[in-house]
Amino acid sequence: MIPLSYALLGLLARAPRSGYDLLQLMEEPMGFFWSARRSQIYPELARLEAAGLARHTVVPQRDRPAKKLYEPTEAGLAALREWVETPQAPAPDRDIFLVQVYSLWLVAPARALELTRACERRHAARLERYEAIRQRQREEDGDPSALRLDSPRFASWATLQRGLEYERGYLAWLRWLADAIAAQMAP
Amino acid sequence: MIPLSYALLGLLARAPRSGYDLLQLMEEPMGFFWSARRSQIYPELARLEAAGLARHTVVPQRDRPAKKLYEPTEAGLAALREWVETPQAPAPDRDIFLVQVYSLWLVAPARALELTRACERRHAARLERYEAIRQRQREEDGDPSALRLDSPRFASWATLQRGLEYERGYLAWLRWLADAIAAQMAP
DNA sequence: ATACCCTATATCAGTATTGATATAGACGCC
DNA sequence: GGCGTCTATATCAATACTGATATAGGGTAT
Numbered sequence: 001m002i003p004l005s006y007a008l009l010g011l012l013a014r015a016p017r018s019g020y021d022l023l024q025l026m027e028e029p030m031g032f033f034w035s036a037r038r039s040q041i042y043p044e045l046a047r048l049e050a051a052g053l054a055r056h057t058v059v060p061q062r063d064r065p066a067k068k069l070y071e072p073t074e075a076g077l078a079a080l081r082e083w084v085e086t087p088q089a090p091a092p093d094r095d096i097f098l099v100q101v102y103s104l105w106l107v108a109p110a111r112a113l114e115l116t117r118a119c120e121r122r123h124a125a126r127l128e129r130y131e132a133i134r135q136r137q138r139e140e141d142g143d144p145s146a147l148r149l150d151s152p153r154f155a156s157w158a159t160l161q162r163g164l165e166y167e168r169g170y171l172a173w174l175r176w177l178a179d180a181i182a183a184q185m186a187p
Numbered sequence: 188m189i190p191l192s193y194a195l196l197g198l199l200a201r202a203p204r205s206g207y208d209l210l211q212l213m214e215e216p217m218g219f220f221w222s223a224r225r226s227q228i229y230p231e232l233a234r235l236e237a238a239g240l241a242r243h244t245v246v247p248q249r250d251r252p253a254k255k256l257y258e259p260t261e262a263g264l265a266a267l268r269e270w271v272e273t274p275q276a277p278a279p280d281r282d283i284f285l286v287q288v289y290s291l292w293l294v295a296p297a298r299a300l301e302l303t304r305a306c307e308r309r310h311a312a313r314l315e316r317y318e319a320i321r322q323r324q325r326e327e328d329g330d331p332s333a334l335r336l337d338s339p340r341f342a343s344w345a346t347l348q349r350g351l352e353y354e355r356g357y358l359a360w361l362r363w364l365a366d367a368i369a370a371q372m373a374p
Numbered sequence: 375a376t377a378c379c380c381t382a383t384a385t386c387a388g389t390a391t392t393g394a395t396a397t398a399g400a401c402g403c404c
Numbered sequence: 405g406g407c408g409t410c411t412a413t414a415t416c417a418a419t420a421c422t423g424a425t426a427t428a429g430g431g432t433a434t
Contacts, residue, residue, distance in 0.1 A: 002420075003283055010290040020382050033285035040421060042384055065382050065429045077293070084290045085298045087305045094278040096190055098220035098346050103197040103271045105342045106264070111272045112336070118274045149299070149371045155292045158367070159285050162360050169356040173349050180345070184336045189390070207412050227391060229414060252399040252412050 001051070001079070003091070004044055007034045009072050009080040012054060014152045018067040019045055029133065029156065032163050045070055053079055101177070113181045120174045127167040134160060188238070188266070190278070191231055194221045196259050196267040199241060201339045205254040206232055216320065216343065219350050232257055240266055288364070300368045307361045314354040321347060 011017060011025050019042050026035050036044070045068075048054040053076035056068040072080065097119050104112050137157065141147060147154040198204060198212050206229050213222050223231070232255075235241040240263035243255040259267065284306050291299050324344065328334060334341040 003281075003286055004420085006290070007286050010286065013290060013293065018382075019384095023382095030289070031279070033280055033282040033289075035279040035281075036420095037422060038383085039385075039423075046384095061381090061430095063430070064380080067382060080290055081293045084287045085294045085302060087302060088283045088287065090309070091281040091283050092218070092222040093220055094190075094222075094281070095220040095349075096275045096278050098349060099190055099194050099197065100271045100275065101345050101349075102217070102220075102342050103193070103200060103267055104345070105337050105339050106200065106268045107272045109336050115272060115274060122277070145367070149296050149368060150292050152292050154367075155289050158288050158291070158364055161363070162282075162285060162288075162357075165356050165360050169352050170349075173352050176348070177345055180332070181336060191390085205412075206414095210412095223390095224392060225413085226393075226415075233414095248400090248411090250400065251410080254412060 001053075001083070003034060003088075004036050004040065005048060005053070006080055006083050007036075008041070008044060008048065009053065009076055010084075012070055012072045013077060013080060016069045016071040018059075018069055020067060022070075028129075029160065029163075032130075033159065048076065052076075109181055109185050113178060113185070116174055116178045116181060120171065120178065123167055123170050123174060127164070127171060130160060130163050130167060134164065188240075188270070190221060190275075191223050191227065192235060192240070193267055193270050194223075195228070195231060195235065196240065196263055197271075199257055199259045200264060200267060203256045203258040205246075205256055207254060209257075215316075216346065216350075219317075220346065235263065239263075296368055296372050300365060300372070303361055303365045303368060307358065307365065310354055310357050310361065314351070314358060317347065317350050317354060321351065 007030055008022060011022055011030060017025070019038075022041055022045075023038055025031075026041065045054065045056075049056065049070075052073060054070050054072050056070045058066055059069050060066045100115065104115075107115075137153075137160065138144065141153050141157070144153075144157045147157055194217055195209060198209055198217060204212070209228055209232075210225055212218075213228065232241065232243075236243065236257075239260060241257050241259050243257045245253055246256050247253045287302065291302075294302075324340075324347065325331065328340050328344070331340075331344045334344060
């Protein structure tokens, strides 16, 4: 089992889902810290089923094609629980913008500034998205600090919180970088 | 060319290196935002060379085996410069601890707290490492804000700065999470 | 009707990446 | 001489992952 297996089981543990559902959830909110494509998700569901960790039932629908609703088996829930409480080796950090920044000394300051601003826009957009989710979550759950530890809502809130702080920190750094570049261009 | 190609070129653009050197640099500092194993680095160097972006010379050494010193060609430097000033699609975010947190509601609070503390120790260790590097960098370069934009030292400083803030932010969130868990255990 | 979009599942070829293993020179230790 | 360790390069099989493509049911618009 790979991390993706447990990401999917983690979604299924909250509610039964189809592959197509999971695909959407891989965009948001799971995609904020783990992601996969169609071509990985469908085979992975088959793998989970073959391993006895998930099962599915075909659900016909009136206005759309039938879907396969997946849910974790008892064994699947147990495997998830066990994996979650075992410290995992972190996935390697990969930040392509930092690879660029590492060689930023090679390009003209004006270009470097543009690049930084472009990155800033991307992260600002992401932060807005997170804040919209937080808004929605607040409306649904009320005071988040009242959430019970054994509720999925608490877990969702905790990961969202990290997403928010990540983007805020990234933005602050990007602004610092932009300032540092701009400061050397003007005088 | 893949991101790794430009990560390696970015290192070679600063100083000629052997595959073995690059391997160490992939631990620190490049590994903080991009990484690769031996088995990917050596073939990748061959690929860069085949593409005319790098070349090597064999350098015999007195007290150790001979090494192949690589350096970027003119074409390699140009390719790097061009890639750096082109906005890149971000690599998917992957944080295995957040995958765990997403299903943290399934495990006993005491276990959840342990897990969080373990993660905290890892990130605290990382932060210390970064701060040691900053210390060293300060001793070598003096006031970092005086660094010229077109100097590799500036680029190194900028990426290190991001690493420091990332770890500080992560630690703050971990402490917040630990407190939230602990608060529900005591009363 | 037929063209287009959304839901839904699936497969394939190719590439990126990992983990294990092999080889070898040079050093120091016992 | 034999052993372990560090430097140094290389390859292999297996797996993870991407991007493209296929199929098909049902809706709506033209």
